[in-house]
Amino acid sequence: MKNTIKERLIALSLLLLSFISVSAAEKVISVSQNGNAANAIRSALEKAATMKGSPVTLKLELGVWNITREESTVRKYYISNTTSEVECADPSKHIALLLRGLRNVTIDGNGSTLMLDGEMSAFVIDNCQNITLRNLNIDNAHPTQTEMTVEADGKDYMICRTHPTSQYRIKDGKVEWYGRGWAFSRGIAQWYDPIKDITWRDWSPTDNVVEAREMEPGKLYIKYNKKPAVPVGTVFQMRDAIRREACGLIWESKNVRLDNVRIYYLSNFGVVGQVSENISIHRCWFAPEEGSGRTNAGFADFIQISGCRGLVDITDTKFAGAHDDPINVHGTHLQIVRATSANKLLLRYMHHQTYGFQSFHSGDDIEIVNPETLLAEGTFKVKSAKMVSPREIEITLTKPVPANLLKNGTRVVENITWTPRVHIARCHFSRIPTRGILITTRQPSVIEDNYFYGMQMSAILVADDARSWFESGPVHNLIIRNNTFNRCASSTIWINPENRKKAGAVHRNITIENNVFTLRSQDDKPLVYDSVDNLKVKNNIVISPNGETTKLSY
Numbered sequence: 001m002k003n004t005i006k007e008r009l010i011a012l013s014l015l016l017l018s019f020i021s022v023s024a025a026e027k028v029i030s031v032s033q034n035g036n037a038a039n040a041i042r043s044a045l046e047k048a049a050t051m052k053g054s055p056v057t058l059k060l061e062l063g064v065w066n067i068t069r070e071e072s073t074v075r076k077y078y079i080s081n082t083t084s085e086v087e088c089a090d091p092s093k094h095i096a097l098l099l100r101g102l103r104n105v106t107i108d109g110n111g112s113t114l115m116l117d118g119e120m121s122a123f124v125i126d127n128c129q130n131i132t133l134r135n136l137n138i139d140n141a142h143p144t145q146t147e148m149t150v151e152a153d154g155k156d157y158m159i160c161r162t163h164p165t166s167q168y169r170i171k172d173g174k175v176e177w178y179g180r181g182w183a184f185s186r187g188i189a190q191w192y193d194p195i196k197d198i199t200w201r202d203w204s205p206t207d208n209v210v211e212a213r214e215m216e217p218g219k220l221y222i223k224y225n226k227k228p229a230v231p232v233g234t235v236f237q238m239r240d241a242i243r244r245e246a247c248g249l250i251w252e253s254k255n256v257r258l259d260n261v262r263i264y265y266l267s268n269f270g271v272v273g274q275v276s277e278n279i280s281i282h283r284c285w286f287a288p289e290e291g292s293g294r295t296n297a298g299f300a301d302f303i304q305i306s307g308c309r310g311l312v313d314i315t316d317t318k319f320a321g322a323h324d325d326p327i328n329v330h331g332t333h334l335q336i337v338r339a340t341s342a343n344k345l346l347l348r349y350m351h352h353q354t355y356g357f358q359s360f361h362s363g364d365d366i367e368i369v370n371p372e373t374l375l376a377e378g379t380f381k382v383k384s385a386k387m388v389s390p391r392e393i394e395i396t397l398t399k400p401v402p403a404n405l406l407k408n409g410t411r412v413v414e415n416i417t418w419t420p421r422v423h424i425a426r427c428h429f430s431r432i433p434t435r436g437i438l439i440t441t442r443q444p445s446v447i448e449d450n451y452f453y454g455m456q457m458s459a460i461l462v463a464d465d466a467r468s469w470f471e472s473g474p475v476h477n478l479i480i481r482n483n484t485f486n487r488c489a490s491s492t493i494w495i496n497p498e499n500r501k502k503a504g505a506v507h508r509n510i511t512i513e514n515n516v517f518t519l520r521s522q523d524d525k526p527l528v529y530d531s532v533d534n535l536k537v538k539n540n541i542v543i544s545p546n547g548e549t550t551k552l553s554y
């Protein structure tokens with residue numbers, strides 16, 4: 001007995017010594033602004049790079065760190081689901097925090113706010129490992145989405161109150177919204193109902209304008225040749241359509257964690273994980289700052305996971321006020337242009353907003369897929385890959401591709417090595433005009449204990465396509481459990497692969513259990529599905545608009 005106690009004490013002592021050694025090795029660098037936030041952050045990151053992988057924490061001085069577009073770091077990055085060559089010929093991003101080639105670095109905001117001013121990207125994490133951003137707020141002094149509230153509505157006019165952060169000027173009798181590096185007078189709009197707390201895509205108050213004038217600062221009279229009736233109190237959220245910047249890019253990196261990062265405005269696109277491994281988003285906030293009076297926080301998606309692997313873990317996070325899907329997890333189908341030799345394929349990015357980045361590596365496994373059936377017709381291993389142009393990649397395989405496989409119509413390729421496990425738990429979704437979660441990954445995934453309110457489309461969509469967005473691939477193991485769906489669209493959970501020919505199930509092994517569905521109309525359906533094998537539906541509760549409760553199990 002004495003020997004056992006002694007052994008335990010020795011083990012505990014060794015553990016404590018190990019902890020003390022690790023703690024001693026972790027360096028904390030206090031970062032103050034010294035009059036210029038951008039330069040201070042750049043200098044701190046340069047100092048972190050000199051640590052050569054030794055753990056270091058950059059702790060920001062508490063305060064507001066103002067960084068303008070002109071002070072940003074400009075670097076070219078191609079980002080999935082953003083812009084085409086026609087929409088934006090120059091893919092350069094204006095970056096506030098650029099982390100490149102770093103290892104074991106934590107940026108602790110200490111409760112500070114990174115206040116951007118202009119069309120910018122808040123951060124890029126490029127070719128890094130073991131990176132944490134924590135205790136940081138991110139906002140924009142003049143968001144690229146502008147807002148105004150209807151105070152009076154007539155047959156051919158409106159009187160509107162602009163939000164204080166929305167800058168405007170009257171130009172040629174029209175309202176032009178502007179900021180550093182951006183301006184628009186015609187654009188897309190969403191309507192927001194502050195009573196129901198829902199938003200949807202609809203007519204834009206930038207259309208059909210005859211005359212606009214300022215009645216007083218922040219108060220506009222706008223006359224139209226044609227307009228719909230608009231309830232007083234409606235908030236218009238307006239923007240142009242070009243996703244020139246993104247809030248954040250995680251590119252070719254591993255073990256990246258966002259912890260208690262509150263993003264009040266996400267710029268023209270969300271946080272994108274692209275060809276990266278193990279991404280954790282915990283206790284974060286993707287929504288306008290409480291008390292700010294703003295109703296939207298993002299131009300498009302909030303989180304886009306494209307061609308990643310490992311674990312994507314999103315927990316205890318709020319999503320409210322997007323203009324597109326809060327979470328979208330997918331791969332990319334590249335179309336086979338031709339076989340350049342027996343074991344070489346020339347591939348092409350097909351969707352106009354996704355291109356320019358390498359998504360294949362030596363040792364990766366791929367599937368050749370029939371876009372009509374979305375079923376795999378062969379599995380191969382990549383020997384090497386090279387970018388031929390921003391649109392095209394040539395891959396060399398370890399074995400020849402049978403000639404008959406490519407003779408029967410178009411085929412696409414999915415990289416099945418870069419497909420992540422996904423865990424989404426205890427998150428809140430509201431004020432969304434589209435879906436809550438899109439998920440297409442073959443790895444085991446769980447969506448649990450979340451709350452969805454008022455999605456204008458499906459709360460959860462399981463798709464897969466090779467003709468529209470080219471977002472791959474099949475789901476092989478997905479559990480959706482213990483979620484609450486409150487007044488979402490007619491197909492609350494929709495399993496809907498875009499296979500034109502039914503040659504077999506695209507998805508399999510999906511379990512939907514212990515969820516609660518409160519329907520908004522008698523025509524709504526909690527679950528609609530197609531092309532799925534081994535679907536299990538157990539112990540779900542459905543509450544009709546008149547309060548009747550039924551069980552959904554089969």
